[in-house]
Amino acid sequence: MAKKQNILSVFLNGLVTENPTFVLMLGLxxxxxxxxxxxxxxxxxxATTAVLVCSNLFISLLRNFIPEKVRIPSFIVIIxxxxxxxxxxxxAFLPDLSSALGSFVALIVVNCIVFARAEAFAFKxxxxxxxxxxxxxxxxxxxxITILAVIREVFGNGTCFGVSLMPAAYQPxxxxxxxxxxxxxxxxxxxxxxxxxxxxxxxxxxxxxA
Amino acid sequence: xxxxxxxxxxxxxxxxxxxRIMMEVCLALAPxxxxxxxxxxxxxxxxxxxxxxxxxxxxxxxxxxxKQQVTVSDWSAVxxxxxxxxxxxxxxxxxxxxxxxxxAIILVKQMFGxxxxxxxxxxxxxxxxxxxxxxxxxxxxxxxxxxxAVTGATPLNALKNVLAGTAAMDGLxxxxxxxxxGSHGGVLGETCAIAIILGGLYLIIRGIVDWRIPLSFMATVxxxxxxxxxxEMALYQLLSGGLLLGAFFMAxxxxxxxxxxxxxVIFGIGCGFFLFLIRVFTDSAEGCxxxxxxxxxxxxMIDRFTMPRPFGEVKKHG
Numbered sequence: 322m323a324k325k326q327n328i329l330s331v332f333l334n335g336l337v338t339e340n341p342t343f344v345l346m347l348g349l350x351x352x353x354x355x356x357x358x359x360x361x362x363x364x365x366x367x368a369t370t371a372v373l374v375c376s377n378l379f380i381s382l383l384r385n386f387i388p389e390k391v392r393i394p395s396f397i398v399i400i401x402x403x404x405x406x407x408x409x410x411x412x413a414f415l416p417d418l419s420s421a422l423g424s425f426v427a428l429i430v431v432n433c434i435v436f437a438r439a440e441a442f443a444f445k446x447x448x449x450x451x452x453x454x455x456x457x458x459x460x461x462x463x464x465x466i467t468i469l470a471v472i473r474e475v476f477g478n479g480t481c482f483g484v485s486l487m488p489a490a491y492q493p494x495x496x497x498x499x500x501x502x503x504x505x506x507x508x509x510x511x512x513x514x515x516x517x518x519x520x521x522x523x524x525x526x527x528x529x530x531a
Numbered sequence: 532x533x534x535x536x537x538x539x540x541x542x543x544x545x546x547x548x549x550x551r552i553m554m555e556v557c558l559a560l561a562p563x564x565x566x567x568x569x570x571x572x573x574x575x576x577x578x579x580x581x582x583x584x585x586x587x588x589x590x591x592x593x594x595x596x597x598k599q600q601v602t603v604s605d606w607s608a609v610x611x612x613x614x615x616x617x618x619x620x621x622x623x624x625x626x627x628x629x630x631x632x633x634x635a636i637i638l639v640k641q642m643f644g645x646x647x648x649x650x651x652x653x654x655x656x657x658x659x660x661x662x663x664x665x666x667x668x669x670x671x672x673x674x675x676x677x678x679x680a681v682t683g684a685t686p687l688n689a690l691k692n693v694l695a696g697t698a699a700m701d702g703l704x705x706x707x708x709x710x711x712x713g714s715h716g717g718v719l720g721e722t723c724a725i726a727i728i729l730g731g732l733y734l735i736i737r738g739i740v741d742w743r744i745p746l747s748f749m750a751t752v753x754x755x756x757x758x759x760x761x762x763e764m765a766l767y768q769l770l771s772g773g774l775l776l777g778a779f780f781m782a783x784x785x786x787x788x789x790x791x792x793x794x795x796v797i798f799g800i801g802c803g804f805f806l807f808l809i810r811v812f813t814d815s816a817e818g819c820x821x822x823x824x825x826x827x828x829x830x831x832m833i834d835r836f837t838m839p840r841p842f843g844e845v846k847k848h849g
Contacts, residue, residue, distance in 0.1 A: 494630075496664040505638070 326446075328453040335457025341434045342465035343514040348434040352466050353503035355425050359482040362470025364418040365425060366463025368407050370456065372429050373438060375403045377455035380443040387444075396439045397430070404429045434462055473497045473506055549646065553606035555739050559730035560613050560780065566713055566723035570675040571621035575719040578628050579616040585632035586612035593641045607646050611635050614654035617720020617776060618820070619661075622673045627665065631657040647786045651827045655781055655820045662820075672716035681705045681715035686771035687816040694760060694811055703767075710770040721773045731779030740783040743795040744802075748778040751803025759811060773819040774806065781820075787827040794830075794837035801826045 341347045351369070356362045379399050380387075387395045408426045411419040419426065429435060438458055443451040474480055477497030479487040487493070496502045568576045590608040594601045615631050635657035640649045662669045674682045684692075686705050692698035709715050713723030721727070734740045749769060756765035768774070782788060782802050789798050802822045809818020 492665060492668075494664045495666075496660055499663065501663070 326450060328449060331450050331453040332457040335454055335459075336461040336464070339458075340461040340465060341437075341458050342462055342469075343511065344518075345434075345437070347437055348432050348462060349507070351425050351428070351432065352469065353500065353507060355422055356466050356470035356473055356503060356506075357498045358421070358474045358478070358480075359467060359471045361418065361421045362466045363463065364411075364415070365422055366459070366466050368411065368422070368426060369429055369432060369434065370459025370463055371407055372400065372403045372432075373435050373459040374452055374455035376400045376435060377438055377443040377451040378448055380439045381446060381448040381451035384444050392440075392444060396436065400435055400439070401430050434458060469503075469506060469510060472510070473502060477502060549605045549607065552739055553610050555737055556610050556734065556780070557606060557613065559733045559739075560610070560617070560720075562726035562729050563617060563720045563723060563776065564613065566726040567617065567621070567719040570677055570680075570713050570722060571673065571719050572676045575621040577625070578619055578621065578623060578719065579613065581625055581628040582616035582619070582632055583609050583612035585629045586615065586636050589633055589636035590641065593637055594645075599645075602646060605646065608636060611640070611653045613720075614652075614780060615657055618654060618658040618718050618773070620669065620672050620717075621719040622671065623668055627661060627668060631661050634660050649786055650830075651824055652781050652784045652787050655777075655824055655827075658820050659824060672718065674716050675714045675722070677714050679714065681709050683716075685716040685816070686710060686767065687717075687810070690764065690767055690771065691810070691816040693764070700763065707766070707770070710767065715771075717771075718773065721776045724770045724775055727775040727779060731775070734779065734783075740779070741792075741795055743792060744783050744788060744799045745778040747796045747799030748782055748802045748806075749774070751800045752806055755803065755807035759807075768810065772810075772817045777819040777823050778802070782823050782826070784827075787830055789830050789833045789837065791834065791837040791839070794833045797833050797837070798826050798830065801829065 335341070339345055342349070342352055348369075351365055355365045376396075376399050380396060383395070383399075404427065407429070408419075411422070411426060438454060442454045446454070471481060474482075475486055476494050477499075479485060479491055479493045494502075497506060564579055567579070586608040587603055591601060591603050593599075594603075612632060612635075615635055616628065619627060619631070635653035639651060639653040639656045640646070643649045658669075672685050674680055681704055683689075683704060686703075686709075689698065689703055689705070693700055693703070705715055711724045713726070715722055731740075731745060735742045735745070752774060753765045753769055756768045760768075778799075782799065789795050805822035805825055806818050809815065809821060
């Protein structure tokens, strides 16, 4: 690879530059599906991060043993193992969160972020870099869906992580915690994120010119 | 302007501007608004004023902020504001009107490219948004304040009970006169059938809207209910709820209805059919806005399949 990669830049790449939700637009199913409350957004993000870090590490460790032709089934086996572990862990220790997330935990198996990082990064890079990539991407995803979930919870339910936030006279906008509201809020957030990205790229272009 | 024939040149030109058309629509909407104020009192007038003002203000602020040409003077925001207000119950709080206007103008109209580019009717989408968010406020239909007004359930809710078999037709507390003058519960601009029909006929005679959409819409509803509940039920259904307002003023929105004649007939029949399905088979008594919104989304497809082939094009085999 022409560009020299270090752990920090790989981590920041996932967290900001190629943020899976806001830039790559991957994993939108849980992004819209579970973000009705801040706690489930955060829980879903961390569960996905755990799976992503572990699967990235093991795929990277095994990358020289897995034949090219059967890599996809191998990825599925590795990812599914960790999803099962996380699922059982949540059921045992965080039953409330587990029931709030429902089938979305099991569906991490087919989450395209996890798959895309296995295929595009972990299969080609060293274990240490793969962990950094998994952490960056996972936390980038967590941050993005937590922001989305908090916005939806505050305006759609008047609470933030279950704590009542709005004055008593506030009538919550119930549409925001319904599926439609997920798409609308995500669209509006993407406008803000793209505007910020444009601003940043303009600024860096000006710096280079000077 | 209403009756597009998609042909090759030469074309006739008509001296119709957006501004002129929108002003005529406002004029046609006026009787329904005046009736609403008489029937429901001062708060109805206040809501109409708030909706129109905030729609115009939203359009102005958005276009200024985005350094676009300000097109407030084309009156389209006024029409959206009026239609939105007519879809609110007369006791709605002021902020409902403001939130609805922001949704209609900014979220539905301007974000998709302004006038002519929105894919759903702004006023109706805002109403649907408000209805889902604050259903208790949006579904509380105050009775009219005029003497001898029909109190209790709205005509549509009463008819719903008849359809469900829990009430009898001769137990209904309203008659045709009540429905025509609008002295019954409902949103503030939909109850007075005479005023809406007057405005609608004006638009059709002036050539602003195509007669095909309202006619096929209402005919479909009438025929469906004729088979479901008889002639009296069909007439009552035709005159109550938001059907007339929707058929004349909202289903005929240029940007969100098909441009071919046959496409408009299909559009009207679709609206009528879905309205029938919602009014009969769902929990809610009224389905006009959702039926129209559904057909709005179908419009590009209807246009695609009803577009006449250009002269000389050979039909593709396969």
